[in-house]
Amino acid sequence: MEQLAPPSPPASYARAPLDALVEGVVRSAVTGFFKGGLLDGADVLDGWCIQYGGDRAEEEQCTVVAPVCVLRRSEGHDVERFFAVEAHSAAEFFAALVGLADYNSRRPGRTKMFNVLLAEAGDPGHPAHAFFVKRCADLVEVSAGALREAVASGELKPDTDCEALAEEFAAVMDGIQLQWALDPAGVDMAARMRAYLDRSLRSITVSGAGLPSDAHTG
Template sequence: MIVMDRDQGRKPRKSAARGSYAVGDERRARILDVAVEHFAQWGFHASSLARIAKDVGITQGGLLHHFRSKEDLLVSVLRHSDEQDVARFFSLEPRTAVEAFESIVDLARFNSERPGRTRMFNVLAAEAGELGHPAHDYFVRRYRAVVGQIAGTLRAAVERGELGPDTDCERVASEIAAVMDGLQLQWSLAPATYDMPGRLHGYLDRLLRSLTADGSGLPANG
């Protein structure tokens, strides 16, 4: 008979625990992915936890083990998506206004490659205009943060002398956010025939030429 000492006996339990956590993380990620498609297709109010759980391949009780409610799932989906975008496109401070604008175009290009998430954003942003919508406060805070971040980048460019000293950074930042979302909405209606990143690049190029001290714009859209 093989006798395991106490340290040896712990190893299988640790391995099992790690495996359990990995399965839990994978399932949570799968729930978020499926929820994106459901919120994109039906919006928040018409989406059903039971249908989401069925498409994931678990029970509704199993879904609620990871997310306390449909509201919790919605906010988690939105936060998860934002965290991925920030890590991918805005983790480093842009060195120039050109770099900042190119990052925005890169994000639009990425959005055109994930139609489910982009449609979800369009649907939920429109729904969240209702004061009682569970994502209302999230979108208020998000737009405030987005406009603030872009405005801060523009102010830094003004200080470096790239942009004219009379640049209204808050106004320009708000317009950039509005134009990007508007182009995204038009793209979602006819994605096969609408070049969203190309249109955004053209707008930002014209905008930058109107703001830069030397009239320079963005490099050609690659």
């Protein structure tokens, strides 16, 4: 199974500094990342990117669009944490998606920043546009690949429309995340994602089995 882009971060990467910086920036202001300059405190994010970044081209990109760089690094960590090890079944892959939703609910700053950038990135001229287009395509391809492998192994029904389901997964994940952002206390992101994926899995598995009972935390 192919990994989600972007590539895994370097060995020196540390999640805690990133999470703390993102939370601080979002507390100061959540909207207008690219309107009239970067957010207050973005220079601190620039420093983080350069400290944990790679080549000079990456450093220059961080200097121009720090929030996108930080989100890209965050996505890299998520790939390493939840998808670095190839899933051996559709159930395992779905469980990883539930774990990611649970993890996102426990880092509100990053998740709210993601939602804001995603909304603004609908403009083709926005600095985050290309990132989100590629992210969506990668997520669909990886999900479809996991489903195709599960069909080949006999876990899923042979008539499963892997591409259509993968596109649906991506839409539902982002939609539930948006609902959570509007009402964090009233929306259990992981529980809703689990319920949706469990129903989906039961409808396409040959045996009718759903998610394992421990598919919740990341």
